[in-house]
Amino acid sequence: MAASSNNELSEIKTLDSATQNPQTNGQDSTPKDPEPLDEAIQPLNAQSTADTNTGEKRKRDDQDPTQESTLHPLWKTSLCSYFRRNDGSCSHGSNCRYAHGEEELRPRPDNTWDPTSERAKKAMKGENGEKLAAKEEEEEEEKEVMMTEMVMDGEDGDGSEEGGDPQLSKCLVNLPRKWHSDNLRKFLNDQGISYKSAKKKKGMVVGFVSFESAEELKSAVQELEGKSFGNKNLKVANVIPRPFERKVKSAMEDASVKENAGVSINSNGVEDGAQNDDGSVLDDSASKAKSARDAVTPLAHMSYGDQLEHKKNSIMQVLKKLTRNARKACPNGVSLPEWVLTSRERGGLPCELEGIIESPVVNGYRNKCEFSVGYSQQGKPTVGFMLGNFREGVTAVEEPVDCPNVSRIACKYASILQESLQHSSLPIWNRFKNTGFWRQLTVREGRSAGKVVDESLEANISEVMLIVQVSSAGFDDAQINTEFERLAQAFAAGAAENSLPLTALVVQDHQGISNVAPADAPLRSLPIPKAESGLELKTSDPSVEARIRDCISNLRFSISPTSFFQVNTLAAEKLYSLAGEWAGLGPDTLLFDICCGTGTIGLTLAHRVGMVIGIEMNASAVQDAHKNAEINGIKNCRFICSKAEDVIGSLLKEYLNMSEKQDLPSSAVESSDKEKGTCEEKDTCANNGHDAGESPCQEPEENGGKEPHNQLQESSTSKDENSSVQQFKNVVAIVDPPRMGLHPTVIKALRTHARLRRLVYISCNPESLVANAIELCTPSPDKVEKGKKDNRHWRNMSSAGLARHRAKSMPISEPFRPVKAMAVDLFPHTPHCEMVMLLER
Numbered sequence: 001m002a003a004s005s006n007n008e009l010s011e012i013k014t015l016d017s018a019t020q021n022p023q024t025n026g027q028d029s030t031p032k033d034p035e036p037l038d039e040a041i042q043p044l045n046a047q048s049t050a051d052t053n054t055g056e057k058r059k060r061d062d063q064d065p066t067q068e069s070t071l072h073p074l075w076k077t078s079l080c081s082y083f084r085r086n087d088g089s090c091s092h093g094s095n096c097r098y099a100h101g102e103e104e105l106r107p108r109p110d111n112t113w114d115p116t117s118e119r120a121k122k123a124m125k126g127e128n129g130e131k132l133a134a135k136e137e138e139e140e141e142e143k144e145v146m147m148t149e150m151v152m153d154g155e156d157g158d159g160s161e162e163g164g165d166p167q168l169s170k171c172l173v174n175l176p177r178k179w180h181s182d183n184l185r186k187f188l189n190d191q192g193i194s195y196k197s198a199k200k201k202k203g204m205v206v207g208f209v210s211f212e213s214a215e216e217l218k219s220a221v222q223e224l225e226g227k228s229f230g231n232k233n234l235k236v237a238n239v240i241p242r243p244f245e246r247k248v249k250s251a252m253e254d255a256s257v258k259e260n261a262g263v264s265i266n267s268n269g270v271e272d273g274a275q276n277d278d279g280s281v282l283d284d285s286a287s288k289a290k291s292a293r294d295a296v297t298p299l300a301h302m303s304y305g306d307q308l309e310h311k312k313n314s315i316m317q318v319l320k321k322l323t324r325n326a327r328k329a330c331p332n333g334v335s336l337p338e339w340v341l342t343s344r345e346r347g348g349l350p351c352e353l354e355g356i357i358e359s360p361v362v363n364g365y366r367n368k369c370e371f372s373v374g375y376s377q378q379g380k381p382t383v384g385f386m387l388g389n390f391r392e393g394v395t396a397v398e399e400p401v402d403c404p405n406v407s408r409i410a411c412k413y414a415s416i417l418q419e420s421l422q423h424s425s426l427p428i429w430n431r432f433k434n435t436g437f438w439r440q441l442t443v444r445e446g447r448s449a450g451k452v453v454d455e456s457l458e459a460n461i462s463e464v465m466l467i468v469q470v471s472s473a474g475f476d477d478a479q480i481n482t483e484f485e486r487l488a489q490a491f492a493a494g495a496a497e498n499s500l501p502l503t504a505l506v507v508q509d510h511q512g513i514s515n516v517a518p519a520d521a522p523l524r525s526l527p528i529p530k531a532e533s534g535l536e537l538k539t540s541d542p543s544v545e546a547r548i549r550d551c552i553s554n555l556r557f558s559i560s561p562t563s564f565f566q567v568n569t570l571a572a573e574k575l576y577s578l579a580g581e582w583a584g585l586g587p588d589t590l591l592f593d594i595c596c597g598t599g600t601i602g603l604t605l606a607h608r609v610g611m612v613i614g615i616e617m618n619a620s621a622v623q624d625a626h627k628n629a630e631i632n633g634i635k636n637c638r639f640i641c642s643k644a645e646d647v648i649g650s651l652l653k654e655y656l657n658m659s660e661k662q663d664l665p666s667s668a669v670e671s672s673d674k675e676k677g678t679c680e681e682k683d684t685c686a687n688n689g690h691d692a693g694e695s696p697c698q699e700p701e702e703n704g705g706k707e708p709h710n711q712l713q714e715s716s717t718s719k720d721e722n723s724s725v726q727q728f729k730n731v732v733a734i735v736d737p738p739r740m741g742l743h744p745t746v747i748k749a750l751r752t753h754a755r756l757r758r759l760v761y762i763s764c765n766p767e768s769l770v771a772n773a774i775e776l777c778t779p780s781p782d783k784v785e786k787g788k789k790d791n792r793h794w795r796n797m798s799s800a801g802l803a804r805h806r807a808k809s810m811p812i813s814e815p816f817r818p819v820k821a822m823a824v825d826l827f828p829h830t831p832h833c834e835m836v837m838l839l840e841r
């Protein structure tokens, strides 16, 4: 795959150089660094966007490009990846310079074929048959594990029965994502294929077909092999049988259980591009993982030193994109910034990467684990980690055995729930059908203060909150209550038996498709019964709000069930103190803590600044922040419950406006004037991330136009209400956004408020940090391009490409420059890492 993509890359470069004018970036005449793969491919996939992005770069002939006489030598010599990814459609139609399918493909001038094409593969087979055979064998093996369970039942009106013989069932892989069952059935009928039942869910690339007999199956496989959609070959894969002998037959034979037993699915961080609280997702490679350990801790086989080196190197690669993209996006006639010109001295880095801070604790460090409820590869009801991506048909959940980042306590609670499920009369959630009851177990641990090293970490865990996610719709209340009582007994007994802390037991009711519940999903505290034997547990009072406590930098933090809290508390302490160190704080500093969660950053730094303003959209987290300020006797903080994009403009204006107009270029003053509004109180707070379906290309003005300020809920921990209009000499922002990065409106506000001279960016996703930094650091043109609203292709652009595109319409303003960066390893054994970058101007 890598080889073919690289070839695609070289193809693109050739095409570009054949059609482009050399780009002159002010005084820079040095050659550009090679483009990263994704960026290089993306602009070609969305050519009109690329045209917009690069100005003169992709000039088109007015003549009909398909005329032989005007054909570029590379015309249709590469397969169109846009066409392939979009199941055979490309907005450029026949004018696309890339081939739409094998039939259109032309040989290259050197008589070779696009290496991703079937022709090239065939040629390669001739040359190197053995290699290919080995590869095919490998693929064959993969086919065996793609689908862990058969998804069949008779509820789709196709008259089919559930399950049946796994030997007579097959998975079809690489089907168009947009297809649902009807499309699959029509396709099979059109091919004249007889089958018993066919199912497919929109969004997945796999479908499930069962047959009446071995002959029927055999002829279907013969007919289907070799078919392709767009540029993807259809694969026929095996459905893994489910040999697991269920312990409680009567319960499992319950009809609903039977239906749901068809697939073991969960959203633990994979399908939804999310979402452990560290923002970590399972890697693509995880889709082939065979154990939970491989899936969630893919670096566990390396020494910790090697892991750190590995992470540092991959962060370096991502950081280099900032330099390359700022160079590309630098407007014609404008000098390249000094940091770009000197980047060669740093091997292409935009600033020094000062190193990587290691985690003080390497094993069992996670204070929060989200365990999926599903079926193992053997079909056993399991509480653990999902092995891969649902869309690709990987659905198995395996126990968190040998996952070095999970504590013994969390593992134990997962196994208590798993054991309890073997006796449950309620079904496991089936993501394929969106039915079922049991969905997820979250174990949150709180520590008491004290010095901790690896071995003693568990000794410091003094509180545990269990959150069981269910989907109660359609189930009988009495049955549910009985199940909850039984479960509470099981947890209490297990805790007592194993001497585990158990502070709160909460049920979260969530009907949505994925397990990532909105912050306002109903929560219900369950009483924890006194254990019958062993350690005595307190009976918890369900009317008292469930929370656990932890400590950072000698401050106590109270955390409610849905509030964000960094999963590795001891490493987070290091992260926050680094951010504070770089922020250049003092008594005359006004610190904006953007995406403040429970107030951790602002509160730990409050004693070093004049005032903190925290902005956070999760209402529970904001309540926690107030409480935490109170517990710790901190009075100079104001926390605002709102999406940052809805209030940042008015807040900066409120605090910085006095001298801002003297400092700002006129265009920037104009733009900030548009973001008028006052902070009004409102009862509820918005809960979602960036609006679903909202184009990130949308101009901030458009978004700001919704005006937003009525969504604001605020309060101050300061006794001095006048502090809200106090002027501070030094204004600093520390931003710590979720994986997707900052909203464009926030970026625009930070960039255009000239009194904000220093910005510390903390990120769990270096890609989005780089994308945001492109917008913050690219020099302004002499004149801003207005009215370029052709955003149709934003979905196909890389984050860096999109950022370049957006940078073009940024109001004229002084850019930031990257000063230094540092990685902080909060997630040993995984590829994830936090990063801090200091930006100044």
Ligand SMILES: C[S@@+](CC[C@H](N)C(=O)[O-])C[C@H]1O[C@@H](n2cnc3c(N)ncnc32)[C@H](O)[C@@H]1O
Pocket (backbone or CB within 6 Å): 564, 565, 566, 594, 595, 596, 597, 598, 599, 600, 601, 615, 616, 617, 618, 621, 642, 643, 644, 645, 688, 689, 690, 736, 737, 738, 743
């Ligand atoms: C990575 S966490 C950081 C929280 C906090 N700084 C900490 O370290 O504990 C990101 C936080 O941003 C919040 N968030 C997400 N989108 C937001 C938005 N648009 N506006 C404000 N807060 C947001 C989330 O609820 C979450 O608490």
